[in-house]
Amino acid sequence: xxxxxxxxxxxxxxxxxxxxxxxxxxxxxxxxxxxxxxxxxxxxxxxxxxxxxxxxxxxxxxxxxxxxxxxxxxxxxxxxxxxxxxxxxxxxxxxxxxxxxxxxxxxxxxxxxxxxxxxxxxxxxxxxxxxxxxxxxxxxxxxxxxxxxxxxxxxxxxxxxxxxxxxxxxxxxxxxxxxxxxxxxxxxxxxxxxxxxxxxxxxxxxxxxxxxxxxxxxxxxxxxxxxxxxxxxxxxxxxxxxxxxxxxxxxxxxxxxxxxx
Amino acid sequence: xxxxxxxxxxxxxxxxxxxxxxxxxxxxxxxxxxxxxxxxxxxxxxxxxxxxxxxxxxxxxxxxxxxxxxxxxxxxxxxxxxxxxxxxxxxxxxxxxxxxxxxxxxxxxxxxxxxxxxxxxxxxxxxxxxxxxxxxxxxxxxxxxxxxxxxxxxxxxxxxxxxxxxxxxxxxxxxxxxxxxxxxxxxxxxxxxxxxxxxxxxxxxxxxxxxxxxxxxxxxxxxxxxxxxxxxxxxxxxxxxxxxxxxxxxxxxxxxxxxxxxxxxxxxxxxxxxxxxxxxxxxxxxxxxxxxxxxxxxxxxxxxxxxxxxxxxxxxxxxxxxxxxxxxxxxxxxxxxxxxxxxxxxxxxxxxxxxxxxxxxxxxxxxxxxxxxxxxxxxxxxxxxxxxxxxxxxxxxxxxxxxxxxxxx
Numbered sequence: 001x002x003x004x005x006x007x008x009x010x011x012x013x014x015x016x017x018x019x020x021x022x023x024x025x026x027x028x029x030x031x032x033x034x035x036x037x038x039x040x041x042x043x044x045x046x047x048x049x050x051x052x053x054x055x056x057x058x059x060x061x062x063x064x065x066x067x068x069x070x071x072x073x074x075x076x077x078x079x080x081x082x083x084x085x086x087x088x089x090x091x092x093x094x095x096x097x098x099x100x101x102x103x104x105x106x107x108x109x110x111x112x113x114x115x116x117x118x119x120x121x122x123x124x125x126x127x128x129x130x131x132x133x134x135x136x137x138x139x140x141x142x143x144x145x146x147x148x149x150x151x152x153x154x155x156x157x158x159x160x161x162x163x164x165x166x167x168x169x170x171x172x173x174x175x176x177x178x179x180x181x182x183x184x185x186x187x188x189x190x191x192x193x194x195x196x197x198x199x200x201x202x203x204x205x206x207x208x209x210x211x212x213x214x215x216x217x218x219x220x221x222x223x224x225x226x227x228x229x230x231x232x233x234x235x236x237x238x239x240x241x242x243x244x245x246x247x248x249x250x251x252x253x254x255x256x257x258x259x260x261x
Numbered sequence: 262x263x264x265x266x267x268x269x270x271x272x273x274x275x276x277x278x279x280x281x282x283x284x285x286x287x288x289x290x291x292x293x294x295x296x297x298x299x300x301x302x303x304x305x306x307x308x309x310x311x312x313x314x315x316x317x318x319x320x321x322x323x324x325x326x327x328x329x330x331x332x333x334x335x336x337x338x339x340x341x342x343x344x345x346x347x348x349x350x351x352x353x354x355x356x357x358x359x360x361x362x363x364x365x366x367x368x369x370x371x372x373x374x375x376x377x378x379x380x381x382x383x384x385x386x387x388x389x390x391x392x393x394x395x396x397x398x399x400x401x402x403x404x405x406x407x408x409x410x411x412x413x414x415x416x417x418x419x420x421x422x423x424x425x426x427x428x429x430x431x432x433x434x435x436x437x438x439x440x441x442x443x444x445x446x447x448x449x450x451x452x453x454x455x456x457x458x459x460x461x462x463x464x465x466x467x468x469x470x471x472x473x474x475x476x477x478x479x480x481x482x483x484x485x486x487x488x489x490x491x492x493x494x495x496x497x498x499x500x501x502x503x504x505x506x507x508x509x510x511x512x513x514x515x516x517x518x519x520x521x522x523x524x525x526x527x528x529x530x531x532x533x534x535x536x537x538x539x540x541x542x543x544x545x546x547x548x549x550x551x552x553x554x555x556x557x558x559x560x561x562x563x564x565x566x567x568x569x570x571x572x573x574x575x576x577x578x579x580x581x582x583x584x585x586x587x588x589x590x591x592x593x594x595x596x597x598x599x600x601x602x603x604x605x606x607x608x609x610x611x612x613x614x615x616x617x618x619x620x621x622x623x624x625x626x627x628x629x630x631x632x633x634x635x636x637x638x639x640x641x642x643x644x645x646x647x648x649x650x651x652x653x654x655x656x657x658x659x660x661x662x663x664x665x666x667x668x669x670x
Contacts, residue, residue: 060604061603061604062604064604091634091635091669092290092292092635092669093634093635093637093669095290107476113315115371115376116371116399117371119522120474120478120479120522120523120532121532122524122528122530122531122532122533123477123524127530128567229603231603247356249360249410252413253416253474254355254362254408254410254416258355259317259319259353
């Protein structure tokens with residue numbers, strides 16, 4: 001028979017173990033902002049390049065809609081920078097208009113068939129909206145998870161982490177982003193864009209996400225809302241392919257005028 | 262409507278029915294444009310109907326057949342009642358030889374960073390009517406364009422046209438102009454008829470252009486060796502006291518060019534576009550007057566900028582318009598403005614050029630209206646502030662009201 005003092009000792013040990021384990025579990029759950037972003041990155045598709053076919057639906061304040069089809073190629077550059085080539089396939093009024101954004105918009109070229117020559121767009125005009133959509137040139141190449149940006153965990157709800165990201169570039173037109181990260185699957189569900197006056201200007205909402213067998217996610221439906229202009233652009237991915245056999249010269253000015261991509 | 266326009270309209274309608282039919286070997290997209298104008302100088306209404314067919318066919322992954330067919334019927338003064346023909350038709354090859362892209366056929370090659378009146382844009386003429394339009398269309402010319410990419414930021418382009426493509430001024434228009442300028446007043450009261458003969462350009466037209474992309478701007482240097490695309494009177498004689506015989510020629514010229522476009526300090530949010538041309542003309546004298554002699558400079562320096570309220574502005578300075586040569590070149594200020602209005606299908610615009618030497622000014626003010634996703638209507642009024650003899654006086658004959666209906670299908 002176990003005497004009383006031994007019994008008390010066992011209870012204390014068991015409680016200690018339980019408390020210790022609980023402490024360890026809590027420590028594991030209390031992730032820092034950087035760790036949360038790292039986990040989001042881990043869950044993102046890892047690719048050298050991608051090809052996306054999508055439809056963009058532009059919706060104005062009165063609910064009037066305009067649908068555009070696009071094809072978009074992306075290439076992952078060094079330092080996590082993205083080079084992107086995007087062409088409108090329809091409607092006829094914008095067919096063939098092609099945008100090339102090199103390394104997160106360091107250089108931007110726009111080809112409009114009517115002009116018959118590529119036009120360079122100044123980096124400082126990146127905040128202009130692209131072809132009537134709610135995405136600015138800057139938004140199309142924005143990396144709001146940039147490793148060098150200052151990040152802070154604002155709060156944690158039952159389902160989301162809410163992070164504040166402050167860009168350090170002088171040439172960005174945003175003062176901060178607020179990211180809402182799905183706590184279970186570690187993907188960004190919503191981004192709030194604050195202008196230089198700290199006012200909420202736009203929100204990007206990821207409405208549908210597709211996961212592959214390895215748990216990597218691809219956003220399939222998203223909508224960009226311009227709070228001030230009360231305008232919305234929905235982007236629905238129709239088809240996406242990764243790691244295509246594309247030459248490096250594909251993502252240069254020479255591709256802008258190719259009749260078929 | 263006069264019956265001479267019926268075949269043109271009939272042909273145009275049959276093309277519109279046939280082209281969208283499935284089973285054609287090439288991809289097409291069409292634009293049907295109806296233009297109407299009431300010119301104050303003529304006191305009449307002009308109608309033009311144009312079908313523009315863009316087509317392309319993929320021959321292999323890297324070789325394409327591309328083109329643009331123009332079908333037009335018009336009752337404009339001096340215009341042909343009906344015309345049909347390809348404005349462009351060429352084979353394009355991408356990376357057929359390593360780092361080399363080619364275009365062969367009837368091509369359009371645009372040089373110059375400026376959107377308006379670039380003095381470096383010398384391979385393809387504009388249609389005879391000078392306009393302040395947004396696109397400034399060009400006419401295709403037979404030739405080869407080859408672009409060799411030295412790396413991802415630097416490329417060398419060579420263009421060769423075996424024969425000069427000239428601005429297709431109608432003979433009747435030129436005859437009337439020369440009769441007014443040199444007829445009765447200079448050659449005698451009986452002169453009432455003009456015969457024109459043309460001296461063709463003898464040599465090929467060619468040019469080289471080297472472009473490099475710097476971190477904040479792109480720069481090109483270029484050399485062009487060719488001819489003026491507008492005719493110059495070379496000799497004049499009068500026979501039988503009534504007949505004026507004028508020989509027209511296209512003087513040679515060389516153009517050394519510099520283009521810049523991109524971001525420059527002090528112009529935040531704006532894209533600067535600069536074209537500088539140093540033009541070396543062939544000497545030309547006519548009726549004892551030196552028309553071309555010394556090299557001269559022409560330039561366009563402009564910037565485009567979009568305000569927070571979606572007002573697109575493209576403005577700057579032009580030193581030398583296309584119809585000015587040699588010492589005639591003078592300074593102008595130009596402005597293009599387009600306003601996007603939230604939740605509205607109307608888009609007002611303005612285009613204007615102001616001569617800073619005599620303050621004459623040509624203006625084009627109008628409104629675009631998006632009827633449907635593929636149909637746009639435009640109404641505009643063009644007017645001149647200044648005398649007919651002023652720097653911009655030649656725009657006086659295009660004063661009037663313009664209406665355009667454009668359907669993309």
